[in-house]
Amino acid sequence: MALALAGAGMLSGCSAADLPLISVGIGADGTPQVTMAPCGDDAIGTADFFVHDAPASGAPQPTVTTPSTASEDGWMAGGSPLAAGRVTFPLFSPPATWAVREWGAERSLKPGRSYSLSFHPPGFADYSGTVHFTAEDLARLGPGKVWAGGRAMSPKKFRKLVADKC
Numbered sequence: 001m002a003l004a005l006a007g008a009g010m011l012s013g014c015s016a017a018d019l020p021l022i023s024v025g026i027g028a029d030g031t032p033q034v035t036m037a038p039c040g041d042d043a044i045g046t047a048d049f050f051v052h053d054a055p056a057s058g059a060p061q062p063t064v065t066t067p068s069t070a071s072e073d074g075w076m077a078g079g080s081p082l083a084a085g086r087v088t089f090p091l092f093s094p095p096a097t098w099a100v101r102e103w104g105a106e107r108s109l110k111p112g113r114s115y116s117l118s119f120h121p122p123g124f125a126d127y128s129g130t131v132h133f134t135a136e137d138l139a140r141l142g143p144g145k146v147w148a149g150g151r152a153m154s155p156k157k158f159r160k161l162v163a164d165k166c
């Protein structure tokens with residue numbers, strides 16, 4: 001009996017790990033730029049961006065991002081692999097080759113909202129790349145810095161973070 005319960009506990013705990021494999025920074029043109037960095041030779045199979053009402057001070061960030069928990073603004077992309085490896089693009093303009101489904105018209109970051117972006121490799125994968133941020137997080141970035149893993153860092157430190165997490 002104990003063995004069966006232990007096995008059931010192990011199976012129920014199996015879920016994809018959310019890893020800090022996405023950075024967001026401000027590009028030379030002043031717009032938010034995203035870098036998605038899947039592990040190894042993995043591709044990006046799906047990606048989504050959601051806008052949330054900002055949680056009350058001290059409240060945890062949402063852990064599940066679905067259209068039912070997000071505002072009417074954002075986008076989703078899926079289909080065949082979207083990108084083979086690392087890709088960088090403007091947050092509000094995903095690559096034209098991606099089959100993007102958009103809703104809402106938000107095209108700039110606004111105070112009082114939080115944002116989440118994630119990607120998943122094609123097929124079954126034991127991880128997903130995620131980032132959560134606010135307009136205030138990005139406004140505080142110093143020159144040449146990006147936001148990833150809940151903090152500001154250099155692009156070089158982001159590459160090291162990805163290598164450590166993968």
